[in-house]
Amino acid sequence: MSIIIIEDEKPSARRLQRMLTALNMEAETMLHSVEESIEWFQNNEHPNLIFLDIQLSDGLSFEIFETVDIKSAVIFTTAYDEYALQAFKLNSIDYLLKPIDEDDLEIAVKKYNERAPKQQSVTLDFDDIKKLLVNPIEREYKKRFSVKVGQHLKLINIDDIECFYSENKGTYAFTQEGRNYLLDTTLEQLEEELEPHKFYRISRKFYVNINAINDMVSYTNSRLQIKLNTFKEQDVIVARERVKDFKDWLS
Known part of the structure; x- marks a missing residue:
């Protein structure tokens, strides 16, 4: 199974990569921006599974799907709250709230394995999503x-x-x-x-x-x-x- 991580914070991407390795899953590719991701998808075979951060350094990751027809399952990694995510009309497997918990990651991976045979390409209702993200939630770090x-x-x-x-x-x-x-x-x-x-x-x-x-x-x-x-x-x-x-x- 091929896996990629799209996350602009490199320490977070590396931590997720290590957590997946502990579950005997390998994420061989890590992308860090909308622009980099679009170029990669246009020139590479799409993976089975994407771990996708919502807000990247150069924009919302949903912009990737507006440009490229992604044929992969998606697990979101995000600091957005549960209620906002419930309004996303998309075909994602699950979402993981940061900081990612090991047990939550294992459950999300299990969901993917159970649904993978039925998984279709991702579809997003961009109008609803953009309304929700007019005032994006700022990530809070230790002060x-x-x-x-x-x-x-x-x-x-x-x-x-x-x-x-x-x-x-x-x-x-x-x-x-x-x-x-x-x-x-x-x-x-x-x-x-x-x-x-x-x-x-x-x-x-x-x-x-x-x-x-x-x-x-x-x-x-x-x-x-x-x-x-x-x-x-x-x-x-x-x-x-x-x-x-x-x-x-x-x-």
Whole structure:
């Protein structure tokens, strides 16, 4: 079975790809914009199943269907609420609200497998959809964290955090004032909570704030070393397989 993911937030796309792999399903292609998707569909055999984000960086993903006759099943991945989605007159298999839950994904895949023999091409009522999306819902990202300091709770604004990193099975936030705070979360969970234009996961161990980057230098094995404004506790290295995406993210 062939699967593609259309999602403009690359960390979210990669997370979904890993979740599908855990279900023994492989999404070999990831597309990130309306324009890129249209070109891909015009030049490639259509997949069996599409995981489709509603709002992409250059427009609504429904514009893809206005240009290309898509002959694939669709599972929507979206931050839109249930009531708006109930009004979509389309032949989608299911929808998944972000952040995507593993159990919900497994249920949606099961629905696809049950209905796949009967699945026809997607049809959309664009007039109804566009009326619903005149004022699209803005994605809400984490603005602050609450951390325990002794017997007290302290609020840390997201803009004050230079980086997040994992160490000894804990996840820490490092702030501009040079302090570390232990968080009750994981780097994987942060992928759905951090503004993707501001924070980037450069390795399995580090997330960095673009505004905290002071310098970047070449490092061994085609990697990059990041110099942050305040964080000096250990080397901050961009993993080799993420260097290209990281450079794209910077621009």
